[in-house]
Each structure stands twice: as structure tokens, then as C-alpha cells.
Amino acid sequence: MTMDNTEAKKEVRKAYGLIAKEAKPCCGPAKTCCGNSVDPAVRISKNIGYDDEDIGAVPDGANLGLGCGNPIAFAELQPGETVLDLGSGAGFDCFLASKVVGENGSVIGVDMTPEMLEKARSAAQNEGYDNVEFRMGEIENLPVANDTADVVISNCVINLVPDKLRAFTEAYRALKPGGRLMVSDIVLEKELPDYLRQSVSAYVGCISGAVLKHVYLDIIRSVGFRDVEVLEESHFSIESMLNDPSAKAVIEKTKVTPEQAEMALAPVLSMRVRGVKGNGD
């Protein structure tokens, strides 16, 4: 089965709406630590680059363990800056950014899933995050004026966006001249086998919506970003993939052995990438 863009978006909204309600993590981390009773979202977040202070600093329920890296750690945010988070989910990265930019700064989270936005907004309200705002919107059609953000961050979301060229074009447009892009995402070293790429479950599990690494970087450069640089990358482990409910469902449905799945998923990379919008653009 193949999906067109509208269907893909619908599936993503549905799946993440359910995750918001059940608070169940999906996109797995680089490694797992079996046999403990730590909240899986906390475990995943530690594995992908958040420390205890980050995890403890945000409202309960804001961290669903759905990211694939810590974009804030690389974003070098400054007090007073305006930060735009693409696919803000329950608000975890927005709340972390909010503390850094302070009362003179602002953080805008854009997400298309009402359940996620509701969760994020009530957390912001309950905890008094006055400098964080959420908007329901699409990453390919950002409701953000030209040249307004100092930093655009996004964490494990653009792989889910069908039109990645348009997503990065919009991010570029919304950034001020000299503004920075800081994205954590899933990319591939080589194409996935057909049975994985065509599966809806694999799509919402962040796997089959991912594109080749060089294609992803070419897209970022092609929309105008300069100094595009991969700051960090790591392989997904098969252990974490097999703990991922959607990956598990694909494996069961397609009747592949864990060994075959491991081979098929070996090219999956989690990557942190940075780019800058030129001053003269």
C-alpha cells in the first residue's frame, strides 16, 4: 500500500493524537536499558541527549519521549530570542527553550495534532510559562510571518512531513536574516526495503517517512541555508526498534525475522543538523 500526502498526514495526526492521550513513547532512542522501572519517556530522553535537569525542568506530561535528539543542546539559545518549534507536540522542547530565552524572549510551538496542543497549552498555563505560545498549523504552511524567528528547532518531526522541501522553505522564510536552524531527525544511509517503506505503521513510527541523509542535507542547502553541518549522528539500535510498538507491528505484519528486521533497519540514523540563513538574503 502506498500513501499520498493527505493520507499520510491524516495517519500521522491520528497516531500522535492517540499517543497524546495514552502518553506512550514511539520513536526509539539509540540504546535501551532493560530490567528497570524507569518511565520509558525519561529513559528515551536520557539516551538521546537530555539530562536529568532538563527532564525535571518541564511540566509533567510534556515529555512523551517522542524526540530523537536534543536540539536545544545545540541551538545556543540566547536570552530575548524568538524560537519557533516545528511539531512541538506536548511542548517538551518549547518549555526547555522558554527557560533559556527568558521573559524577554518567546517560544512558538506549531503542531497539527489538537490533542498534543491541548496538553502543551494546559501545561504552559498550569506552570506559568508566559513566554510560550502554541498554534495549530502545518509545517508546510507555517502561520508565521517572514523574518521573525531567531531560531527554528524541530525534533524528530520533519521525517513525518510528506513535502520536506516545502517544510524547509517555510522554516527559511520564517527565520530572520542570520537566524539559525537546528533540527534533530531520522534519516537513512540507504533506501529501506519496500515492505517497510510502504507501511503506514512504519511511517508514523518515524521510519519510512525518512529520506536519505544526502537528500535531506541537499534539501536544506537548496532552500538557501548556509553552513549546513551535521553536528552529531547515531545509529538506531535494533533493541530500541523492537521496543517501538509501531516497528513491532510492522515486523509482525510483514512476518520478517528479527535478524531480517535488524538488517533492514541498519541504515536508520538519528542526526542533529544545523544551518544558517544568510544576512543578505
Next chain:
Amino acid sequence: MKKDLMNILCCPKCKGKLGLDVTKEENDEVIEGALTCNACDITYPIQDSIPNLLPQTK
């Protein structure tokens, strides 16, 4: 939605400015209301303080 962040909002379709109609507000925060793009003739609702700026056709 805070009124002072209106300046960084735009219509998701034409990227033009939006007009604001407030139905309910608390401390400079718009709780219910609507954002209108005159150029596209489209109104985007604000509910529970979150503007719904998903692209829509008339």
C-alpha cells in the same frame, strides 16, 4: 494567544497580515476569537487560546 504576538502571525496561505476579533479575553490573552485574512477571505478560529491556522479552503 497573546495579542502582542500578533505581529509574528500570518495567514498560512498567502502569508499576509491577519485581523483579530476577540470574543473572550483574560489579561491580554485571547481565549476565544477569530483571525481573518481579508485577502483570502478566510477566518481562522481561536479556541481555548490556540489559534487554528491549519490551511483551509473557503
